[in-house]
Amino acid sequence: MKIGGLVKCSLVDFPGKLAAVIFTQGCNFRCLYCHNPHLVYPELFARPISWEYIKKFLEKRRGLLEGVVFCGGEPTIQEDLLERIQEVRSLGYAVKLDTNGSRALLLHSVLPYLDYVAMDIKAPLGPRYSYVCGVPVDLTEIRRSMEWIRRSGIAYEFRTTVHPDYMPMEEIESIRNLLTPGEKYILQHAQPFELPTDS
Template sequence: MLPITGLQKTTLLDYPGVLASTIFLGGCNFRCTFCHNSQFLALSDNVPLLSEEEVLSHLTKRASVLKGVCITGGEATLYPALPAFIREIKALGYLVKLDTNGTNPSILKALIADKLLDYIAMDIKADTAHYHSICGFSDSLVFSPYLSAIRESISITKQSGIPYEFRTTVCDGFHTEEMLLGICQLTGGGQTFAIQNFKDSTFVPDHTLGSFSDVMLKKFETICIPYFDSVILRT
């Protein structure tokens, strides 16, 4: 059973250009310092879950109105049951967008091969030197297998033939112009890059992080433009 911690029944924000529902899966292999869902990263009996049947029932009822489903986390690719669940959503006629941290390239590859995804949004959280620390790891050597997996997922995503975006939540107190350049170099560029300004909230682990000014966001955008077909600022 998938750990479905939430369902946003209607959104225009999560799937670019598509009226969608968003399904939240709990559990994650990272502990990012800026995470807004930190209360759902370690699953316990106290976390109330929705059943797959409840979610599919909602999607069945709304199939004539909604066009897409966004699957977000936590980290959805941790769960072997994910492909079968997406297959049921696709059978209802929905477009499916997957949000991922890129640490499970084999599942990503299988989902693409089985034509179960219509859009991929992959987080690129930092440059290679700083990636481990924003993901909550003190040791870069322990993190290195994850970084290898992320590199593989970048390559798989770029070769997928479906629309995708790489995206970075930029946090004042962590990200720098030099780091944005490093992120561009890590991806090698691509279709779309979304720069998302950090916003503090109750469940964010590190409240010393801040949002950037519009001036800094524009500087980041200027750095990234040469690498991508399109750069989006989400403020």
């Protein structure tokens, strides 16, 4: 797993849990408003943090932290994601995954080991999806990911980043129509570029 950042303690990234946040390097999307280019474009990658360092840190924080969040970049492009999630669980942590939902099969394989999943819905499910994501997106994968998350039985949320130029509020209504009643749906405003920092 290529890791570009670690937030050692967060109150806001895992609902109801004090959590560490692992930022993986690399993403298969190029969203127009992306505020994590240092985790997306290989030429901007910092020297990766080793898994050994992360694991030692998590071993020391057992009993203090409750959860671990895997986010990115896009964690599902990491070949060893399942193995790393299982290791974190074996240390006694709850696990949350943040994903763009583009790799449904991989997501399906890790869902049984998660306690929470947050999936981005980048745009209404039409031609604008690929435009906003900056790459061709297979919408079947997005639909499939949404369905598998719903059937998984774990806590989840869908979320959309609102940007006045690329994803205006007017289009949010179309996205809301994809949701089933009572589903948790978060709107987040596009953030300026910011490096993850240790805390």
